[in-house]
Each structure stands twice: as structure tokens, then as C-alpha cells.
Amino acid sequence: MLEVSALSVSGRLENVSWAANGGGLIGILGANGAGKSTLLQCMTGQLQADSGNCWWQQQPIADMPVQARRQLISYLPQHPSVSAPVSVNHVLTTGLVNLQLPVSLDERVRQVAREFNLTGLLSRPITQLSGGEQRRVHLARSLSSESPLALCDEPVAGLDLYYQLRVMELLKQRSDNGQLICIALHDLALAARYCDQLVLLHQGRLLASGQPMQVLTPENLRRAYGIKAQWWCEDGGVAMLPTLCKENPDDEC
């Protein structure tokens, strides 16, 4: 369905290849500067790779017409923002532009507002909301289209613990319903608990990909993050206690 083949972007990504097998929730992991956001940008078709390609059903995403890409992909960038004090309702409505929806625009906005617990905030100016509330609005905006492929750069950054779990549950639920969702993440416990597949990047190269426990090995964590991790699994939850194994993350362990 989704395949990344030999993708290289000068100084940021080097020969990265992996494939998403079927639908699911895919976590893209890696330390700061590992290339997570660059990989997502290439997958949106916004960033032209120096070589290699991202394919959706054997078709290069970058070569798709703009409208086809719009119907296929929804995208949450790492630092989304709204430059005017317009209402949350207006942000969500404007975010659905250029889409063919099965329901009316108002109905879709109401649905997504309910889903992200934003109904009470619809008439408020987005600039008057807290950082976490704004983040939820942006996430709701990006996922409102229900496109087959959703790419979210750090969807739980800035959210409190309740909404981190709630957003991950929601993403999991959507992916179980057939949507393919790729998220860049820093929380390894959330990644281990919710993601069906992980892609671990290190200095622009693919370090590992596969099921969470195949990827989050002590050796991979040492190389990618310079940490040792202790794991606890109980009642469907996963917890992790990280400790530093080196002073400088760039040093070899």
C-alpha cells in the first residue's frame, strides 16, 4: 500500500526504505534530527527527494496531481499555526477546503469537534486557547478529512496525559477502521503500546523497522538515543524508565 524506496534528501535522509503492510498505526521514531519530519514531508509530496520515492499503491506520491494528493493525504506539520484570531469553527471549516465529503461541511465539523472534545470551544478564537487546546484543534483539522493516509508530526506533543492517551486511542481506532496513519513520536512507551509498526531512524538512516518489540531492542535504543530502558507491561499498558548510557548522544556506546 505505502512504500518508501531508497529515499535520500541531502544531509537529512540517506537511502531509507520501508513498507507499510496493510493499514495500521505506524510510529516513526528517532532522536532529534534523525529525519522523522523530513521523511513525513517527503511522504506528503511537499518535499522533493534527491533520489528515491514514496509510493501509494504503486504510484509515486510526488507525481500525483495536487487534487489527488489532497484526497489521499491529510497532514499535521510539526509546528502548525493560525495567523488570525478566527474561531475554532472557522479553522475546522477552512481545513476541509478542496475536499469531497460524504456529509455536509457543518456536519463534518460537528463530528470532528465531538471526537476531539472541542464542541465547547467552537466559537472561541483559536488564539485565545491554551497551547494544548490549539494542538488538539490542529490535530482535529488534520484528521477531519478521513483521508486514506494520515501523516502527523508529533500529534501528542504539548498535550496533557489524558489527551495523549485519548488521541492515541483515537488514532488506533481509526487505523483499526482501515486508515493508514503515520506519526512521528518521541514517547517510546506510547509507541510500544499503540503502534502496529515502528520505523526507527538514526542520523538520517533506517536503523530498524517492524513490530514494536523487534524495533525497541536494547541495542537499537542505545544506538538511536544513547539510552538504556527498563520496561514494564501490565493490564495493556506499557511503561518505560530510560537512563542515560552515554554523556553525548552522538558518542558511540
Add this chain to the structure above:
Amino acid sequence: MKFFITSILLLLVAVIYLGTGHSGWQGWPTSALQQDIVFQIRLPRLLLAMANGVALGLAGATLQIILRNPLAEPGITGVAGGAALATVLAMYTGWLLPVSWWLPLVGMSGGAVSLALLWLIAGANPSGTRLILGGVAIASFSGALIALVLNLAPNPFAFQEWSLWLMGSVANRGWSHLALMAPCVLVGALLLFSQRQFITAHIFDPATLRSLGFNARRASLLVLFAVTLLVSASVITAGVVSFIGLLAPHAVRLIGIQRPYPLLVWSAVAGALLMAVIDLVIRLIPTAVELQLGVVAAFLGAPLLVILLRRPYGDSDA
């Protein structure tokens, strides 16, 4: 309510504008001479001032939205400077007849050359900062060349005439000027209307905007072309009038209109109202030489902007 109040205000200003002046009578014209004064002098001048206000208000609001910068105004893109330079050069070389189709063509060519230069400087995917800095460079260069042309003016009368023209005015204009201006405003406004969804989506950051399915290069070019058309038409018919393009959108925001499309529409209305009021003040001030529009616009506009900014910015209009 806003529509009702604005309509009343526009009507009131129009009635005062048409009914007052230095001709020794007030109110409804009764004689043929008075009717000529109203319909051949005051009415076209009022409509031209309003059309200029619409053009500058629309251009200013559009630039502030698409550049995501509240300081943007028509002068900042260099388009006004380019149009003014082309017109001054045409005056210098003597190509320019008082009113002919040369007039808009020359001015618009200058504006279009500035736009093309801006496009080259800003690159294929222009960011707001690049566009603004590129525009500032072009505006400064045009300003220097205009100063050079003034410096080389063949006589003091030409120097004074061109200097006054550059300060902006709608005095001594007739229906022929309005016939030049109106189609440009109409086409510019229609182009902006056709791209209203693209303009509205500029509330989002560039990365989000790029993901919303617009043909961004084509849409940006159309929007910038519309702004060029509006600003060039204004420069051609009224000279360089600063401040209206900056003031009109801010006045509209301060009454609580924040969404891009209503902001565009109401900035056009606010621009028309501001220009009509400013020109009315110019006409009523008893000076030996009539003051220039650009001078009074800045003189009244700057304190008005400061007063407006002291009030809290309006909330969302949902």
C-alpha cells in the same frame, strides 16, 4: 447592523461631499451651472476617490493576509513604486498624454515589471519574508530612480508638477479617469473573489497550506496580478496615496472582523469611506493651494491608526 451603519455613513459622506464646496451655494443644485459642478466635477471626483479607496483597501488586506504580516501594504511590494516610476519616466520623456490608454498601460507595465522582479527575487515558492524584503528592495530602488528623474527635471514647473502628482490627488479628474479606474478595480476584485478560498487558507502556516490541495503557484500569481492591477490603477489615476492600504484592514479588524474573506470585503468598503472623508476634508480646508491626498491621508491616518490601536483588537467573528 454593520452593513446598515456603513451604508448610512457612505450615504451621509456622499451627500455632504456633493452638497458642499467653495462655489458659494450649499445643498441640492438648481441651476444648470450648479448641476454641472455636481455631476461633472464633484461626482466623478467622489467616485474616483472611492474607487481608489476600494483598490487600496482590497490590495492592502490581500497583502496582509497572504504575507501573514499586518505591516504589509501596497507600497511594500514595490508595485506602487514601479507604477509611479514608469509614469514619471513617461512624463519626463513626454510620451504621456493627459488621459489616454497610454496612461494605464505605462503605469501597469511599471507595476508588472516590479511584480516580475519580485517573483524572480522571491523564487519559485515565495515565503512572506522573501516577498517583503524583495518588495522593500524594489520600492527603494524605484524611489531612488524617481528622485533621479525629479533631479533631472527640465524646469522648476515640471519638478513641481511631478512632485505634486507623486503626493497623490483626485482633484481635476473627470469621468474619463473613472472609466480607466473602474474596469481595473472590477477585474482585480473579481480575480481576488475567484481565489477567495486560497486567500482564506492563508490563516494556516505554509506547510499546512501546501497540504490543502491548491495549485499554489498559479493561485499566488493570480492574486499578485490582481494586487498589481489594483495598485497600478490607483497610482495612474491618483498618484501615490500611502496609508489607506494599511489603515483600512486594521480599522476593519478593530470592529471585530477577522476572517479573511469578510476582511477583504469590508476593507474595500472602509477604504472607500476613508478616501471619501479625506478628500472631503481636503476640499473643505480653505487653503490657497489645495492639499494633496497622500499628505492628508498620512496626516490624518497616522494618528487615527494610533488611536485605533490603543483599543483592544476585536474578537473573532466566528
